[in-house]
Amino acid sequence: MTYCCALRLKDGLVFISDTRTNAGVDHISVFRKLYSFGIEGERFITIQTSGNLATTQSLIGHLKNQLDTHQEPNLYSVHTMFEVAELVGKTLKTVIADVTSDTQEQSNYYCSLLVGGQIKDQEISLYNIYPQGNFICATSDTPYFQIGESKYGKPILDRALSYEMPLEEALRCSLISFDSTLRSNVSVGMPLDALIYQKDSYHIPTGKRIDEEDPYFEHISKSWSDTLKKGLQDLPVPTSDYFE
């Protein structure tokens, strides 16, 4: 499985993906699921992938190939983030249709995507693209999307995240969401890829790979356990009617 999470906030975008893939429990590998594209100073695009690895690698391969061979449209020629989402969705649909035209059989090759970014003088955008190529867009009401093993890490986002939150605090929140998932589900695994995009910077960030020895991640993981344990102890004792 996979866990990817993306936030679209007042000040920018936060993306985190794990890297574990598995075909059964005895075939575990590390593959990147976070890809960046862009033209420094003009546009920045990130794609996160979950699902069939052959499909997601083929999709990224086609998108890169469109750029390399100057096919139109491509990620650098489209005019808006909406057109980016359309191009990615259509390319995904083609990739799956190339494997089989049987729509029942196609579900074996499904993948889901998160696509976020910004093009010069436009709003930052975040899309959740379905295997069928259609998509929804994040808003200030629903500032985050998840794909893959999303349930373990959802409560902390639902409880603490808000559209107005500063990026570095939102990053902490989503790292805790990942830490909770990593502890409870062995199909999501280190290293993680994290990427922060500052709104209106039009700078393509390098991103950060977080492995098991990352001192910051290790520190917040340990601190968070202590916070929860202490928080539980500090809650008032249940009323006596619970014990009747």
Added chain:
Amino acid sequence: MTYCCALRLKDGLVFISDTRTNAGVDHISVFRKLYSFGIEGERFITIQTSGNLATTQSLIGHLKNQLDTHQEPNLYSVHTMFEVAELVGKTLKTVIADVTSDTQEQSNYYCSLLVGGQIKDQEISLYNIYPQGNFICATSDTPYFQIGESKYGKPILDRALSYEMPLEEALRCSLISFDSTLRSNVSVGMPLDALIYQKDSYHIPTGKRIDEEDPYFEHISKSWSDTLKKGLQDLPVPTSDYFE
């Protein structure tokens, strides 16, 4: 859907179940999913149910009917908690087989169960019974089981719960697990049923129904949100390489 959670700890057993059932989003109802049996001073048995409501109600109906009509074996005649689990598992298998003998078709009528309790002069026990009637047993290594929508509420149990934990602290921990699930998944809903059994008491607890106005639950739900928000703010600021 459903969320039920049961803990088998050094000092006793903790059971919590929600009560929401749904057949599609436009047919939501409240049904109890936690049932108690026992002979005061001699044995205490609790059954929690998840899955097809007709199956779980039929199962409980059969178990009660076995008692009412003095059929052998029944929940009060078997000698050990292992035999309780066997009886419940076999009765469940019969209930499903009565609907259809087609094993493919049977999966439409599946349910999962948690069965815990204590019989005089024996250990407390907790079983997770599968739709096929077979089961596994909780140990001090794995002191809890969940059925239904289990993922949202698993991180807090994995991080904070331990076999040695006092019952009232474990109760708080599992109430937080429920609060996280209620906030993130609309298919799990109030009221909740909670039941605490003190080891070697052989007392059949009344249990507590927790509704939306329950002052204790409301208080810890609010406090927990504050704990998490403050905990996030208190985490150290991410190192600068996260922003490159």
